[in-house]
Amino acid sequence: MSGPRVLVVDDDDLMRAGLRAVLSSDDRILVVGEAADGREAVEQTKRAKPDVVLMDVRMPHLDGIGATREIVASGSPARILILTTFEDDDYVFGALSAGASGFLLKRTQPEQLIAAIHTIASGESLLSPAVTRTVIDRMTHQPQPDPAATRRLLELTPREREVLEAAARGRTNTEIADLLGVEESTVKTHVKRILAKLQLRDRVQAVIFAYETGLIRPGDAADPKR
Template identity: 45%
Template sequence: MTPSIRLLLVDDEWLVRAGLRTMLSGQPDVDIVGEASDGTAIRENVAETGANMVLMDIRMPKVNGLEATEALRALPDPPHVVMLTTFDSDDLVLRSLQAGASGFLLKDTPPADLIAALRKVVAGEPILSPAITRKLINRFTEPGERKSRADAQFGQLTPGEQRVAVAVARGMSNSAIAEELFVSVATVKSHISHILDKLGFNNRVQIALLVHDARPGEVL
């Protein structure tokens, strides 16, 4: 069963927040617990509301989404962060993912797709397709530098962890990975946990970014 979503909306435009609230408030598994106009008091906002997910604009006038995401990383049990962006113009997207965001959505994402994406994130699944991940990497980082760094990090993983990492980069769920690799779901979760701890990552999106750099030919 998908966990319930306790959602904090963070956007400097009140019309955007109002639209999101209208769109999401009718969902039985979504509880909008608070709103904020920027990330100035993001840690306090999360602590006061008990939010387990933050839907956050990247570009805000005071404390932007990147800075707010980085602040949330210091919490003992940080919420999932999903960024709102205009993809083609926003140069903070990749940095937000590297800071620990679970993914990003375009502001014109259809309501059904938005709701489905939030449910996927709260269940622990990434919301970036391999194609979007590759476009982000190519747009914002230097190929030689990131390949060298990724090779070193990927080499720290055991063969079993590498196989799971590649499957994560393909956008596969834990159950699908378990079926493909002939292991239990618990084993898949254990491998993912070890990868995150070993490399200092926060989520599956960062694993996908690593694999796209280190083993692009294995991501089908």
């Protein structure tokens, strides 16, 4: 079975060449194109139809966050993996809010980058504890939850709310299954229904939604109620 099609986006020629070399070491990954700025990334995504866009943040003409926002808004099924040298919270939160499905630093080891590509391409999100912490810290300083957004939570069943709460705490499907005493396949089904009901792109967006609506607040208990 063919593997993920990847578009490499970075304004540094050497960085693009290095990324292509790393990804080419995995014969399941096909690099379908390159782009040197955000505007070109948007156009290349339309033409090359990648499964994953490996996106730099700081670029001329249109930065990675803006490009991510445009790609997501266009309805493209491509999933965005942000790769940058910057650890600033604004970049992390901005990228995730724009619709990115994951965030890695450029110092990430090659094998971790390859694993991340496969994770993102499979429909999962790359949400490390550090990124979850960033989301939580940022949501601490957000205004009160939007009542309109909060009302959307009423569309969820009590069990779906439990699953969303657990996911918002950064727990994996396996951990959620153990906590709730159900099969992992059941958790996956719940997650799919949650995303569909709330019209969210992926698990990352679900975590942000949970904090934005006040379903989860910093300082809450670590485990969802049984």
